[in-house]
Structure formats: structure tokens, C-alpha cells
Amino acid sequence: MTENIENLRTIVLRPQDCSEKMKEKFVQLVAAGGEAEEHRVRYSLPYSEVLIFTGFGNTIIGVGALLRPKTSYIQHLFECAGEPQMSNPYSIESCWLSVSEAYRGKGVWRHNNSAKLDYIGDRPYHTIRRVANKSVADLSKEQEYVHVGKDFFSPISKHKLRLMAANHDPVFDPSKKLRYS
Template sequence: MAMTYKIETQAPSSCTFDQLQQFERLVLSGGEVIPAGLTGRINRSFRLAWALDGFEIVAVAALKRPNERYRSSVFLKSGTSEAPNSWEAELGWIFVSEGHRRNGLARRLVAALFQEEPSRNAFATSREHNDPIMPLLEEFGFVIEGNPYVSENGEYNLVLHLKQA
């Protein structure tokens, strides 16, 4: 029997404390995010999305509002000639809990975010050889820009992807 999930998106300001805590817990469980300052970064986002299995959040994604220094750093490290200030939103924190993968949840969350925020230029970063995420980003109009660069979080390269509204 196929599982049924409820997809929701909200601005952080209209989320409950419990929703924000569940969202943050799931983002942290992915192990790809620096925990320091995460609560504030979540609260500054344009929009959060999650998939519910009953009352439990089992997958998350967001259109983040990165600060200018971080955004400029990403664009500089990638070697792109694109102006960082033209890309105000960052798609990220895409994470699906282990038992809920391969159900199209990441795709549904990204679709919901861009349905709610269609007029924002967005960027995303991914690991250079992250095979599951590359086709998903392409499907939503992201193109690789610049060159792979070394991540500050580990021994791997990151790739910059851009999507015009």
C-alpha cells in the first residue's frame, strides 16, 4: 500500500514552535548543516516546506534567505561571473527521513516551494557527485554555474546551481 503524505508550506513567522522544532531536528539529522545559528537561519527563510506522515514531519526543504556574506562567498568560490545579489533565495535543507525515501517527497516539496514563491531567482549548492539531487534540480530549471569548489564542511566539492524565475 502506498503511503499518503500531506505537503505543507509556510512562512516561518506563521509556523508553530513545534513545527519549527521538528523542522530543525530533521535538518540536523541530515548531518550536512552547521548547527550554530540554524534556528535563526530557519526563522529568516522565505518559506519552509515539509511532508507529514500523520503528525510527524518526515521530509523538509526550504527557500532560505542567505545573508550577503555567505551568498557572495559561494559565488566567489564557484568562480561564476553572475552577480550574487541577483539570487536572493537559496533552495536547501532538503532531507527525507530514511524510511520515507523513494516516494517522491523531495520533488513534491520543491514543487510546493516554487508554487508559493515562483518569482524568486534561486541558487542551490550540492555535493559534486550527489546523484539523487542533480536530476531533481535540473527538473526545476537549475543549471550548474561556475566550477566545483572545496566544501568547508568536509572532504568533498560543492557545485553551484542557478534558477531564474
């Protein structure tokens, strides 16, 4: 398969639909990215809603995930950012994005992100980024997000963090839920 952006393919799979080999490749790629510890990824992977794989043919070169984190963890993030009223238990976390080093800058991330957005639709979601990681903490590159509150430090990381959210109401509306239509 030619390694051309035109031949990139992204698939969105629930963890229960992934082979052990795919899950292992997912963990290895995320760990190689250096933003998440391997044992944490292994622990949380079964709890993720979907895993997103981008590649050429059978070669996986980029991954991402959508996770519905612990409700208390979501609350913690929005409290730290100073906007607790925006905390939404239905919010999914976009996380574990990693592209194999040899393929960075070739549109893999964009391909992966596009499939993610298509899957999410109008559902609320959020992500946290290290403020110092300029390449991913720049909101102008991902205009779907708003910067929630202020950057903060939290016990979950030694780095200053930025919370970004999309499709969140300014104040959580408890009458809303996931509906099939």
C-alpha cells in the same frame, strides 16, 4: 492516515507562523539528514523566508526551506564558482532538504520540491550541493537548475561544492526587483 503517496500533503509556512513543535521537528529532521549542523540550523531558522513541510496528517516526514542568505555569502558562492556577475542579492537559497530515512524513495522529496517551485514562481534561487553526493548533485534530476561556473572548495565546507541556480540572469540586472502583480 494511510501512508500512501496520494495522501501526502506539503505546506509552506513562514517561521513566524510555525509552532515551536513544528520548528523543533524541522531542526531534528534536518540534523538527522547529516548535511547541516544542528546549531547552524537553529541559528538561521528565524531568518528563513519559508519552511516547507511534507507529511501524512500530522506526521512530518520531509522538510525543506528557502532562505535569503547574507548578501556577502551569495557573492562569495558565485565568486568561488567563477561567475561573480551572476550573483543576485534577491536570490533565495533552497536548503535544508531532508526526508526521514524510512520514507526515502517514496516521492516525498518530489512532493516537497513541487510546492517549493510553486512558491518561488519566477524568482531567482540557488542551491549548493556536495559534488560527491551523487544523488543530489546530478543536474539531470532537477532540470530547472543550471550548473554555475565550476565546482569549488570554500571555507564554508571541507567538501567540494557545486553551485546550481535557476531564474538567474547571466549578468545580474539591478533594475529588477520583487514586484506585486
